[in-house]
Amino acid sequence: MNRQPDSGRIVNRFQQLKQENRGGLVTFVTAGDPDGETSLAILQGLPDAGADVIELGMPFTDPMADGPAIQAAGQRALKAGQTMNKTLAMVREFRAGDDRTPVILMGYYNPIYHYGVDAFLKDALAAGADGLIIVDLPPEEDEELCLPALAAGMNFIRLATPTTDEARLPAVLSNTNGFVYYISITGITGTRSADLADLEQAVARLRRHTDLPIAIGFGIKTPEQAGAIARTADAAVVGSALVSHIADGLDADGRATAGLVDDVLAFVRELADGVRRAAEKADA
């Protein structure tokens, strides 16, 4: 397969983390939650607050792998009029002010399929997106989007889970790049948290099959958890807990209050400190 070179931002960021001898913080927010303007302000503030990699959710009416917090975030965004075009426009605006932080678009396949795979890849790359995480596209459906994405120079990040057994791992880890997203529990986002011992085993298992960096997500809610997990793997993903801070900053009519953006970014700072403190402790 002829592949266009990718943006290099993901590889560079994980190399930088390695040089800094620490794990990374990956933050998830839904594009357009609770409204376009507030969402863009949060997005633009994330790198300074300490996010190393940004996952930007493309809202979908039927997010089958998401728990209540991220379901609600998607509904808020759609209610406020978020569309795929607006999501890509957000990435473009973000990229105008930040050329280094990787942006991964995360979501479900239908809005992309409806947009048209080739048109979507072209527009998302032009906007400055670096990778995709599409929940309902397992390797069995690689021809749909994964292979065209890799050919176009878009990273395609794969989800591995506790149910992905040894026999299946090679298939899951083929046709992928950027990093591997390990889902720490068999469950939906924002619910249970995994045992650290289980995660250490899972990471060891993945490392036997891949040299790609490993990020762990699902159920990571506190700076302490983020720190411990970023030390176990290469990065920790925080989504539902962050999105819940957005929900907490809404007034009774669902509108963003004045302090919302600052509150959310303050929480990101705590998470980032947690990740950095854990690295220092490991050094000591």
Place this chain on the structure above:
Amino acid sequence: MTKPNTFRGGPDERGHFGIFGGRYVAETLMPLILEVERAYTAAKTDARFEAEFAYYLKHYAGRPSPLYFAESLTNHFGGAKVYFKRDELNHTGSHKINNCLGQILLARRMGKRRIIAETGAGQHGVAVATVCALFNLPCVVYMGSKDIARQAPNVFRMKLLGAEVRTVENGSKSLKDAMNDALRDWVSNVESTFYIIGTVAGPHPYPAMVRDFQSVIGREVRDQMMEAEGRLPDTLVACIGGGSNAMGLFHPFLDDPDVAMYGVEAAGRGIETGEHAASLTGGEPGVLHGNRTYLLQDDDGQILEAHSISAGLDYPGIGPEHSWLHEIQRVQYVAATDAEALEAFQLCCRQEGIIPALEPAHALAHVGRIAPELPADHILVMNMCGRGDKDVFTVAESLGVEL
């Protein structure tokens, strides 16, 4: 488009009917989906499984269901000879029990200890709760709050049968969102749980598996019609939400070129109003709930809420094999409105002494359109896939009657 040698050969090994079908699920579920496929492939060639399924269909569900010549309606329409396949006479009152028996026997083979399901009208939920009671397995049924309100008798039946009914408040609060929550449950309890999907949709192998379990309907019609008329029928008619009763009736006849078939979708308040559930008539291809199929969606690929007076048809998608049969034009897909279904519902009560479910009342509405134009020697079979006891409150309300 070139016609295949057979219309009954699908899906391919990856679960595709043409471009439709597939396995669009989260990685957490994928190993289990493959396990279900392996288990089902083994079961369907196992004579013991076949014998066990046949035993429960006969002695528990009451099959074969009669093929009944609806003489009064035939005279009323004044055209084609109208037969009803009486699947509303099955235990639990609809065709849903066929599939539930098949899937729970498979779940037992796989050693699963917990059953989940989604339901719209509650017919599938009742059938799942029934087989779970029969085999003593815990059962959780997801049901939208909108459907819980309009299908109270079925909710109570499920509870009597020992099932836990979980209310779904998300999105449209009906079948689509019940399916989302059932999938979330499955992702969270993947080791212990078997998901009994109620229609010919979802990730492969469900569309093919549910079709196979429901095909008993069409196979019986073939035999019964040979006995009654000495030949195959000319036309088959069935209502379509996800499309399991229609697929079960149609599939054994797909390679009989002289048998015409009509699938009747729910046109709700009218296709032109946008308030309908007619995925083929008013939707376009997309990916939802594990398969590519025709879906009701907006310009941005967001799924639209369906509308139908019938909770069982109130779904914005349709089984992928129907999408394929639509595109290759083997089956004609039409639609009937709430008002047409209500009229057919009342006609059936008065003419035949059969209170139909609102779902097959849609099919009957189409029969009422075509039967008068057909000659007296034309044989038409409509699947009476459910009985209407559950709908009397909805119908009373629509007719302005207070119960």
